[in-house]
Amino acid sequence: MPPACQVCGNAAVAPYHADAQGALYRCAACTFVFLHPIPSADVQAGLYEAEGIGARYFPKAERKLARARGRMRKLQRFAPRGHFLDAGCNGGFMVEAARQAGFEAVGVEPDPASVSWAMEHFPANRFVVATIEQFADGADEAFDAVY
């Protein structure tokens, strides 16, 4: 039996994608797509080290930024402006797209190599090396949109 939606709690979720790393589900009510089960912190850390997520991701930077701008235009239907957080920002493409769209944007990412790349290429944004749990612990910032 699939899990309930992690955002709205709706039980009507359907398989969206599955591969060796896990299964994604899509909520019929709010369209949120989520991974279930969420891998442990140790497994997640191992993915960054073993697979070189950042190194594999960044050669397509221009395409990634173009896609991020497209996603940003869709997101702006719901949150036209304000304070934007990308939880798991990788190379910072959505953060940069948000900034270009007029948001005050923050990227949080546990992989230091990815954040280093993001800070070098998108220096007008704020990036934090942390898990979202570490970032949220004790934080007093509020966000208009979270990606």
Ligand SMILES: [Zn+2]
């Ligand atoms: Zn939902």
